[in-house]
Amino acid sequence: MTTFVDRVELHVAAGNGGHGCASVHREKFKPLGGPDGGNGGRGGDVILVVDQSVTTLLDYHHSPHRKATNGKPGEGDNRSGKDGSDLVLPVPDGTVVLDKQGNVLADLVGQGTKYVAAQGGRGGLGNAALASARRKAPGFALLGEPGHTGDVVLELKTVADVALVGYPSAGKSSLISVLSAAKPKIADYPFTTLVPNLGVVTAGSTVYTIADVPGLIPGASQGKGLGLEFLRHVERCTVLVHVLDCATLESQRDPASDLDVIEAELAQYGGLDDRPRLVVLNKVDIPDGQDLADMIRPDLEERGHQVFEVSAVSRTGLKELSFALAGIVGEARAAKPKEEATRIVIRPKAVDDAGFTVTAEGEAFFRVRGEKPERWVHQTDFSNDEAVGYLADRLNRLGVEEELLKAGARAGDGVAIGPEDNAVVFDWEPTLAAGAEMLGRRGEDHRFEAPRPAAQRRRDRDAERDDAQQEFDDFKPF
Template sequence: MTTFVDRVELHVAAGNGGHGCASVHREKFKPLGGPDGGNGGRGGDVILVVDQSVTTLLEYHHSPHRKATNGKPGEGGNRSGKDGSDLVLPVPDGTVVLDGKGNVLADLVGEGTTYIAAQGGRGGLGNAALASARRKAPGFALLGEPGQTGDVVLELKTVADVALVGFPSAGKSSLISVLSAAKPKIADYPFTTLVPNLGVVTAGATVYTIADVPGLIPGASQGKGLGLEFLRHVERCSVLVHVLDTATLESERDPLTDLDVIEAELREYGGLEDRPRIVVLNKVDIPDGQDLADMIRPDLEARGYRIFEVSAVSRHGLKELSFALAGIVAEARAAKPKQEATRIVIRPKAVDDAGFTVTLEEDGLYRVRGEKPERWVRQTDFNNDEAVGYLADRLNRLGVEDELMKAGARAGDGVAIGSEDDAVVFDWEPSMAAGAEMLGRRGEDHRLEAPRPAAQRRRDRDAERDEADREYDEFKPF
């Protein structure tokens, strides 16, 4: 059964915004009191938050689909819909968020660090909010925007100050068990450690974390063994500790070769050249191990390494190693630049930025792209002619009509607003520039007009009957 997961693909969906309400106020002696439709609620966001109590991505391995709640629709009586609840997903410290192409979206380090993985849709405006001096009784409301959906990849990079690297069965787990309170699985066969172990070490006034990175063998950086899965866990460390087995029973191995192989894999992986190195000669409590350590020590010193001879069984040399690591970690922390105050960068909008673009595609289709026009299209109820006319007026005021003319569009040409996946396509008619040609006096509620006199209503009814009789006589069958 899987107990540790450090990479998952998460399918997130934010909540949809609630639709606005189209309503007319009614009460005794005042049946048509004007629009009173409320706005729709905002859809909930999907938010990733660093939680120190979470150490693995196992929960999302079993349940990768996550969705926030939708906003509620508005109601009559100027009652706005309830906002959707945000979905907060706790992740371990050191989680990296990537898109499907491998681009880094966020690096979550530090308790409480947040990232919005999917943003909820806006709620639609009700007809009360759309009313104006020109449009006193709108017979429509705006739809809520759909929430963002997509896939993100979460990768865990352990936040540790010291990383123990070495061949399987070199004694890394034994070292971390005696240096800290961690209790990793220990056995005398390769790949005992299948997950990174993390321990906390106190040396004088310095407290630091130490990680045992498993599974490094020749070819690990190309995916052999378990190394490629866990090499990312050494990226955040301040110092690398090579644990060399001086009492190995494998005749084809020796500590110097092991060191060269691990260094080659780290170099192939990349990004770790600037980390200081320490070499630990482990298992010197065994006579043959001490003899081999004395033999290879001059070669290691000639390469410039600091060397510590230790034994996890007899605890020999552990105190010196612990304080040496504490000193390196303290120096690395002091060398880090202090966090500067947050700088607010103001980027004013360019004077010639229209907020949208019009491009002519190879198939003769004119495509309109821009945040505003695409959002307005998503919020339009195309079953309501008045709402469509309102969209036409908004696009005209934004300047879309003029840009289409400049681009060479003519009546009947195809125009698409939005991306290829969810665009709204229509045949363009320049008459949309005036807006009201489509619907007459759009926005007026004829129920609010003064009633016609009875005599006038009879004359209009008789005129309509006479017109119908003439049409029947003209087109009646023989």
């Protein structure tokens, strides 16, 4: 069984935010100390990080479901909940992150490169954070926001300086085994390598990596055989080396036609025209192989190819090939621009972007979509009337009610906030302008009003006493 996995589907779930706490401070001689509910902790993120020591996606093939921890709820006495721990998943260098539709989300190249695959939910605010001059004693808190969940596809594209390409059984595995310390499977019968092999080669002062890409066949670029699974491993390579079999047992094949077929497949796959090529005539230790190499070499050189005659068995021509590859890799590295500082792409929103949309769906039914309205709905405790009123205030200030009126909504029409599979549906009742002002005063408590000045209190007491005396004087018994 192979232990190399280069494509997996990963199911990730970030942690949920902790709920906020609704609490009132209680202390001896201070029965009404004010709200002191703490905020909930943030849910943990799921983060993909490039780790050079990881070479396969095998772990995620066996355990595709990964979840970060949730944030802790807030507590009284202004104690905020603990944040959830981030879940860091190491991936090989060269991993591409895609969504289910095949769109590239991230291209992870270089040690330590990170990508947040799932973002943790925000913690809910406690009633201490919701208190204001107009809302001195909120009797509710916000719930934690659910963490992001979804599926991502991880696809590994081998990062190597040199890629050996060619037909199955052309001798690529044997070649990489003598050029480097790699130990691929080699046998004296025709078969194809099922997974890429990666080796490290030292030529003088240059150290480079070489990849043995599994054999290609005609039609590989259209998905025939396992071609597409293999072709992606040559995308990141600096040099392509055509390994041509000069001792093939198939009478209908020859090195020149093999080269033409592989070049056609690479051209149809696309994106490899700018890579320098070398041609290796392999298995020249066999007499017939040497004769065929002598015959075909002039034709290949006329096409402009740099040709090397090698044998993995007798080690013929390996030193010349190794130093030639080192020279090309060194030139490519020198010409490569220095790494630039991380660029921050700023995408400002349009001036007229309200942050939400209202669409009519059928008769007397409307749907509200937007980051803020959907988040606010998830953070609302619908068992608490005051929390529901607070949500109504926020939606009204955002302009949702005004947009509903413009869209033709009437009292009693159905309104859904969120997507079809996770929406809150209610019968809409428009509020008056004065009503909105009243809703904004939810949570007020006259017991928390600022104390009156002493002179004002004396005047109020005198006025109350005078009123009581006047009532007594006006009273006449029967």
